[in-house]
Amino acid sequence: MNFSYTSVASCSHTKARAGIFHTPHGIVETPKFMPVGTVGTVKGITPAQLKDAHAQMILGNTYHLHIRPGEDIVSKAGGLHGFMNWEQPILTDSGGFQVFSLAQMRKISEEGVKFRSPKDGKIINMTPEHSIQIQNALGADVIMAFDECPPATATREEVITATDRTYRWLKRCMDAHQKPHSQALFGIVQGGIFQDLRNQAAHDLTQLDLPGYAIGGVSVGEKPELIHEIVRQTTPLLPAHKPRYLMGVGTYKEMVIAIASGIDLFDCVIPTRVGRHGAALVQGERWNIKNARFKEDFTPLDGECSCYTCQNFSRAYLNHLLRAHEMLGYILISLHNIHEMINFTNKIRNSIINDTFLDDFGHWL
Amino acid sequence: MNFSYTSVASCSHTKARAGIFHTPHGIVETPKFMPVGTVGTVKGITPAQLKDAHAQMILGNTYHLHIRPGEDIVSKAGGLHGFMNWEQPILTDSGGFQVFSLAQMRKISEEGVKFRSPKDGKIINMTPEHSIQIQNALGADVIMAFDECPPATATREEVITATDRTYRWLKRCMDAHQKPHSQALFGIVQGGIFQDLRNQAAHDLTQLDLPGYAIGGVSVGEKPELIHEIVRQTTPLLPAHKPRYLMGVGTYKEMVIAIASGIDLFDCVIPTRVGRHGAALVQGERWNIKNARFKEDFTPLDGECSCYTCQNFSRAYLNHLLRAHEMLGYILISLHNIHEMINFTNKIRNSIINDTFLDDFGHWL
Ligand SMILES: [Zn+2]
Numbered sequence: 025m026n027f028s029y030t031s032v033a034s035c036s037h038t039k040a041r042a043g044i045f046h047t048p049h050g051i052v053e054t055p056k057f058m059p060v061g062t063v064g065t066v067k068g069i070t071p072a073q074l075k076d077a078h079a080q081m082i083l084g085n086t087y088h089l090h091i092r093p094g095e096d097i098v099s100k101a102g103g104l105h106g107f108m109n110w111e112q113p114i115l116t117d118s119g120g121f122q123v124f125s126l127a128q129m130r131k132i133s134e135e136g137v138k139f140r141s142p143k144d145g146k147i148i149n150m151t152p153e154h155s156i157q158i159q160n161a162l163g164a165d166v167i168m169a170f171d172e173c174p175p176a177t178a179t180r181e182e183v184i185t186a187t188d189r190t191y192r193w194l195k196r197c198m199d200a201h202q203k204p205h206s207q208a209l210f211g212i213v214q215g216g217i218f219q220d221l222r223n224q225a226a227h228d229l230t231q232l233d234l235p236g237y238a239i240g241g242v243s244v245g246e247k248p249e250l251i252h253e254i255v256r257q258t259t260p261l262l263p264a265h266k267p268r269y270l271m272g273v274g275t276y277k278e279m280v281i282a283i284a285s286g287i288d289l290f291d292c293v294i295p296t297r298v299g300r301h302g303a304a305l306v307q308g309e310r311w312n313i314k315n316a317r318f319k320e321d322f323t324p325l326d327g328e329c330s331c332y333t334c335q336n337f338s339r340a341y342l343n344h345l346l347r348a349h350e351m352l353g354y355i356l357i358s359l360h361n362i363h364e365m366i367n368f369t370n371k372i373r374n375s376i377i378n379d380t381f382l383d384d385f386g387h388w389l
Numbered sequence: 390m391n392f393s394y395t396s397v398a399s400c401s402h403t404k405a406r407a408g409i410f411h412t413p414h415g416i417v418e419t420p421k422f423m424p425v426g427t428v429g430t431v432k433g434i435t436p437a438q439l440k441d442a443h444a445q446m447i448l449g450n451t452y453h454l455h456i457r458p459g460e461d462i463v464s465k466a467g468g469l470h471g472f473m474n475w476e477q478p479i480l481t482d483s484g485g486f487q488v489f490s491l492a493q494m495r496k497i498s499e500e501g502v503k504f505r506s507p508k509d510g511k512i513i514n515m516t517p518e519h520s521i522q523i524q525n526a527l528g529a530d531v532i533m534a535f536d537e538c539p540p541a542t543a544t545r546e547e548v549i550t551a552t553d554r555t556y557r558w559l560k561r562c563m564d565a566h567q568k569p570h571s572q573a574l575f576g577i578v579q580g581g582i583f584q585d586l587r588n589q590a591a592h593d594l595t596q597l598d599l600p601g602y603a604i605g606g607v608s609v610g611e612k613p614e615l616i617h618e619i620v621r622q623t624t625p626l627l628p629a630h631k632p633r634y635l636m637g638v639g640t641y642k643e644m645v646i647a648i649a650s651g652i653d654l655f656d657c658v659i660p661t662r663v664g665r666h667g668a669a670l671v672q673g674e675r676w677n678i679k680n681a682r683f684k685e686d687f688t689p690l691d692g693e694c695s696c697y698t699c700q701n702f703s704r705a706y707l708n709h710l711l712r713a714h715e716m717l718g719y720i721l722i723s724l725h726n727i728h729e730m731i732n733f734t735n736k737i738r739n740s741i742i743n744d745t746f747l748d749d750f751g752h753w754l
């Protein structure tokens with residue numbers, strides 16, 4: 025088996041756990057934050073810089089990579105690893121989230137989703153089989169089932185329909201998957217804000233004995249308290265000997281609550297998205313570094329941070345770069361933000377190993 | 390003396406020379422291309438990446454840094470070296486070129502130049518003394534005299550006026566200079582396209598025994614043949630035991646001709662400016678990497694280049710990044726372009742040391 029989850033330590037007071045997820049491209053030490061490399065690049069950051077930030081697994085987007093440059097080109101380049109020169113683990117999402125949230129003029133049926141390509145207007149027919157075929161060509165270590173993610177406003181009836189369809193689509197994904205030995209297919213628990221539907225979905229998916237499980241549809245606009253409760257209730261229902269991934273979540277409080285419930289993996293675009301707008305994640309807060317108060321502040325962004333940005337530059341310099349609209353400003357802040365999120369999960373991992381998780385991070389719970 | 394030029398080798402067939410320019414922040418092995426870091430950053434490139442590209446001396450712009458963030462802030466950060474975290478040599482221009490070419494509503498007099506700040510509309514009075522005061526605060530290893538650079542269309546009379554004024558301004562710069570032991574003030578030979586005026590200026594400046602000399606005003610729109618001739622005639626008139634700098638020139642042919650005439654230092658914004666538009670400098674040509682012919686080209690940008698970009702990525706990947714408007718595309722191409730220009734001068738330096746300069750680079754002459 026090319027994929028396995030090994031337990032390293034468990035928290036005495038919560039369901040938090042430290043582990044190692046083995047993949048064909050190396051290990052992922054969990055809990056771990058995964059930076060998002062939408063179209064085959066974590067925005068503005070080189071692979072060498074990502075490595076310095078202690079990234080292990082990173083994300084690619086099936087929808088975006090299918091639109092441009094297309095999976096054929098990526099495949100000819102030796103897959104996404106070779107194309108973007110990232111030799112550590114990669115995970116691709118199924119494209120479902122983007123198809124449902126971004127695509128224009130989409131039409132959903134049992135078969136799949138039809139939508140117009142934003143690149144050339146051509147009709148794209150995205151089905152579970154097509155998503156897996158694309159993901160097989162991209163060659164990531166972990167691939168995700170093509171699911172229907174209903175909006176936060178969906179009625180119970182709509183969520184039941186989507187969750188049932190997601191289950192049928194998962195079975196089609198499993199049948200279509202051509203490379204189970206080199207790519208692990210994760211199933212996604214949906215169910216909206218209805219805990220009984222989540223319970224049922226977790227139960228059904230667990231029967232399928234997949235190499236990993238994700239909780240999806242929890243970052244689509246619900247109240248934070250609802251997300252926390254769903255994660256608390258659903259995570260323990262997923263098999264303990266498999267990696268557990270909470271999709272699209274990467275804020276401090278939400279990660280601590282999820283880890284305390286037994287989640288291992290996170291992804292989020294926040295570090296690079298806010299970095300591109302000059303906001304730095306420092307000491308649990310979000311600071312606008314363009315602010316005049318940093319103009320003559322010659323201290324590092326975060327005095328305790330070991331990232332390249334904090335080790336080499338001052339807030340005053342970053343403030344200057346942002347005010348001058350210099351690319352390097354966005355790069356250096358994104359670099360810090362990614363390092364910060366990864367380091368946050370690394371510190372949590374160490375606290376679980378030392379069994380000090382509740383003492384060190386309990387104030388977030 | 391903190392500044393000296395040591396000869397390493399001379400070409401038997403041309404006036405080309407290899408040397409070492411010593412500065413308080415280390416050596417510059419000449420001939421050498423210097424990347425331009427306009428406002429305290431070489432656009433999109435970190436100091437660590439610059440070092441990897443074998444940069445030694447880099448440029449800062451007095452005009453831009455005075456406008457934003459202002460020399461006070463840079464000075465409080467420990468000078469430009471500390472502010473931008475570049476511990477190797479730095480050269481600042483005088484601001485003259487920008488004042489004459491960019492500033493709105495400028496008024497030139499014997500005193501200096503008055504213009505409106507593009508940042509806040511305030512009147513700035515840039516004089517030789519003010520330029521040197523700013524450059525003393527910025528703290529670069531090499532600072533440039535504040536000169537008047539007439540446009541290519543200037544009449545002989547206008548060029549005489551500007552050249553005479555440049556000489557008087559130079560003497561004022563020398564008087565105003567507060568840090569001759571830690572900052573070398575270079576004089577600038579002007580004279581437009583009139584060789585007799587260039588000769589006279591070179592003669593006059595040489596009498597002043599400055600630590601280095603530059604040829605200015607040769608990249609303001611004249612025909613290339615005129616530039617070549619001026620450089621060929623003027624360079625040998627400058628003292629052989631001092632560094633010689635050809636301002637604003639950094640194209641292959643022009644650098645080879647200048648080096649064959651005895652020039653040591655070059656600067657140019659081309660590598661980063663064209664890089665930001667997706668053009669790569671490859672094998673003496675400028676390639677538009679967005680072009681469809683690179684879409685499935687999985688070879689490196691330049692198979693013989695040792696830069697980070699060429700060692701790790703394909704033309705197809707760069708093509709994809711540019712088409713997706715991804716920052717990393719501009720970064721990686723700028724990185725290659727800078728490495729390419731520096732490496733071009735490094736290869737020339739080696740050929741001079743091996744006395745194969747004419748064989749290896751004579752086809753450019
Ligand atoms: Zn940092």
Ligand SMILES: [Zn+2]
Pocket residue numbers: 690691694695696697698699700725726728729
């Ligand atoms: Zn290269």
